[in-house]
Amino acid sequence: MPELPEVHTTVEGLNTVLPKKTITNIWTDYPYSVFWKDKENIKDPKYFKKFKEIFVGAKIINVSRKAKYIIIHTDKGHIIIHMKMTGHLMYGKYSFDTKDKKWKPTDNKSPLADPFNRFIHFCLELSDSKKLVLSDMRKFARVFFTESEHTDHDDIKTLGNDAFFETNNYTELKEAVVNTRSTKPIKTSLMDQNRIAGIGNIYSDEILWSAGIHPKRNPNTITDSEWKKMFSAMKRILKQSMGMGGDSLSDYRNVFGEKGNFQNFHKVYGKKGKRCPKKDCGGIIQRTVIGGRSSHYCNKHQI
DNA sequence: TGCAGTGTTGCTTC
DNA sequence: CGAAGCAACACTGC
Numbered sequence: 001m002p003e004l005p006e007v008h009t010t011v012e013g014l015n016t017v018l019p020k021k022t023i024t025n026i027w028t029d030y031p032y033s034v035f036w037k038d039k040e041n042i043k044d045p046k047y048f049k050k051f052k053e054i055f056v057g058a059k060i061i062n063v064s065r066k067a068k069y070i071i072i073h074t075d076k077g078h079i080i081i082h083m084k085m086t087g088h089l090m091y092g093k094y095s096f097d098t099k100d101k102k103w104k105p106t107d108n109k110s111p112l113a114d115p116f117n118r119f120i121h122f123c124l125e126l127s128d129s130k131k132l133v134l135s136d137m138r139k140f141a142r143v144f145f146t147e148s149e150h151t152d153h154d155d156i157k158t159l160g161n162d163a164f165f166e167t168n169n170y171t172e173l174k175e176a177v178v179n180t181r182s183t184k185p186i187k188t189s190l191m192d193q194n195r196i197a198g199i200g201n202i203y204s205d206e207i208l209w210s211a212g213i214h215p216k217r218n219p220n221t222i223t224d225s226e227w228k229k230m231f232s233a234m235k236r237i238l239k240q241s242m243g244m245g246g247d248s249l250s251d252y253r254n255v256f257g258e259k260g261n262f263q264n265f266h267k268v269y270g271k272k273g274k275r276c277p278k279k280d281c282g283g284i285i286q287r288t289v290i291g292g293r294s295s296h297y298c299n300k301h302q303i
Numbered sequence: 304t305g306c307a308g309t310g311t312t313g314c315t316t317c
Numbered sequence: 318c319g320a321a322g323c324a325a326c327a328c329t330g331c
Contacts, residue, residue: 002310002311003310003311006310068311082311082312083310083311084310084311084312084325085309085310085311085312085326086309086310086311086326086327086328119327136326137326137327137328138309138325138326138327138328139325139326139327140311140312140325140326141311142312155312181318181319182318182319182320183319183320184319184320191311193311193312200310200311201309201310201311202310247310249310250309250310251310252310291320291321292321292322292323293310293311294308294309
């Protein structure tokens with residue numbers, strides 16, 4: 001479920017193990033990789049061949065992120081990974097059994113009991129003999145690469161400011177999200193990565209609950225005092241979740257296979273029919289669909 | 304058994 | 318340009 005805090009947690013983990021290591025091989029059974037985003041088939045194996053030509057032998061400098069995009073910086077260029085819905089990057093947790101051509105957990109637990117090994121579709125082999133694997137059940141994840149500045153990549157350059165690192169006060173949030181030509185509800189606008197980047201379905205519901213704003217509100221009607229509340233809720237909630245290693249409501253794991261804790265602190269997401277946890281509120285959490293996404297809110301204090 | 308629902312995003316159509 | 322709907326894929330749960 002990677003949204004900003006989960007991607008942040010993944011990048012923190014990668015930075016403890018990847019820098020100064022060399023990529024010794026690259027493996028895939030599902031060639032995601034693309035040279036540039038274009039009209040061509042992104043699964044064309046010719047891109048993967050090119051990818052290997054450039055990056056086998058590359059030395060990793062460090063890892064950063066912009067919104068939900070992970071960027072592995074090397075001396076040959078940048079590898080850009082988006083985990084989408086079910087992607088997980090894990091380091092040193094799996095080895096490839098060349099005999100029966102299957103991925104096995106390195107802790108010797110039963111491969112049958114492992115929830116991720118069946119879905120490993122991409123791997124960077126490193127000079128410490130460990131493997132960085134991408135497990136991705138639904139195959140929505142994407143791996144891009146570029147030899148130029150990563151900020152020039154088509155997928156990165158259209159992103160709005162990062163919700164945590166690049167949004168510093170309520171005015172910046174308001175200016176990023178408000179678009180007078182658009183009537184999109186506030187929830188949809190908060191999740192529009194080209195306006196403000198990093199917020200997905202869970203955190204948009206949690207932020208709006210905390211700020212007392214109905215997810216269907218037209219952003220143009222939101223007052224400055226409400227933007228202030230939304231800004232501080234956004235910062236506080238993202239920081240809180242990063243502090244607990246992200247949200248493992250579904251199947252998120254960090255690069256060492258460990259769960260986060262934020263799923264235990266949801267106020268609204270997935271709480272349909274429950275009493276609103278806001279003190280003395282007495283509302284009931286509703287579920288509806290906004291912009292095609294499942295949305296949760298309190299029917300009393302979110303206006 | 305069958306189908307709605309799932310954290311994300313891009314493309315097509317209007 | 319913008320909105321809506323669907324597509325990518327595979328599994329879970331009602």
